[in-house]
Amino acid sequence: MSGGLQAIRYTRGKLEVLDQLRLPHEHHYDTVSTSEEAFDCIKAMRVRGAPAIAIVAALAHGVELNNGGCEASTPQDTIAYIDSRLDYLKQSRPTAVDLSNAITHLKSVVRAVDVGTLDAAAAKSAIVDAYMAAAEDIFTKDTHTNLRIGAHGAEWLLTNAPPASKSEQGKLAVLTHCNTGSLATSGHGTALGIVRSLHSEGHLSHAFCTETRPYNQGSRLTAFELVYERIPATLITDSMAGTLFATKIRERTPIAAVVVGADRVVRNGDTANKVGTYALAVLARHHGVRFVVAAPTTSIDLHTIAGKDIKIEERRPEELTQISGAVVGEDGRVDVSRTARVATAHQEINVWNPAFDVTPADLIDAIVTEQGVVVKGESGEFDFRDVMPERWATVVGGK
Known part of the structure; x- marks a missing residue:
């Protein structure tokens, strides 16, 4: 796994999932042995990221x-039992299509077994x-998928970034939103994987990451992850992005690209991702x-x-009105043995808390998959065939 970071540790019969609510101050793995434990782990966002959710389930x-x-x-009855457990797990995070695609695939696999004799x-x-075998294959294939996304995305950006955004050494600065790295996948990452690939190839000047309110995944x-990988990086709040873009243009060091992940990409290229993506x-x-x-193509619906x-x-109002974390002592040190939950707003205020938003296809320049980069055709829509x-032939056919 990239940099040694692992959100998921697995050997047959044993699954351990890194509790990401305790990061960045503490590494703790939960042992997950049942569908109920997996549901709770996913729902509570101890594991998150569309690929990782599907893998854990x-x-x-x-x-x-x-x-x-x-x-059974x-x-x-065995197939019916498997169906029922997968249908239950599907409800843990309904927006992320990787989970439903994995479930559809697993159901198909068990039905294809020849038990006649x-x-x-x-x-x-x-x-x-x-x-x-099929569940383990989903896990092992994911890292290879991410490495290919990283390579394709880095190559596309180096070719298609605005010329003014390249430094004299041909390096690029990018901004990313939410978390799409090793912690959201089996390793390397998707959008953050592109950032990693640019860095490892010597083509990244700087990475900016948003805070990603309200859950602060960024x-x-x-x-x-960026500090762990020693990638030159700066953290900004979500509301600073416009100012960052304008400032970098004035300084003649423009940001080349915003690179984000996706929880679901639909047929015309509209993309659901962490809330705040549309504004970016x-x-x-x-x-x-x-x-x-x-x-990854598993995220395309x-x-x-x-x-x-x-x-x-839509998620709980408390995610906007409260926050928890390790206590910082008077000496400035973080004490992971002490946590506190504090109010950040009046507890009776009405709250609207959508976890995702949808970015229209016409605002997206490229969608990078493990099979290559897709750009809009003359119709102004993305074509994934x-x-x-x-899958295109099965689902869309001649439509």
């Missing part, structure tokens, strides 16, 4: 199966083995900054045609 049910959680005696016990074992997690896209367009979405049809999750031909 798939592997947690695998651990459950491996440890004898399924008491027939192949039909097997007795009931052997048939059940074959179905469970097929599930385990300040708690992305800033931690508007600001980027105004200031001539490229806006790039990094998304061909069934949904436009962003208006994406279900946006070349990067996912089989």
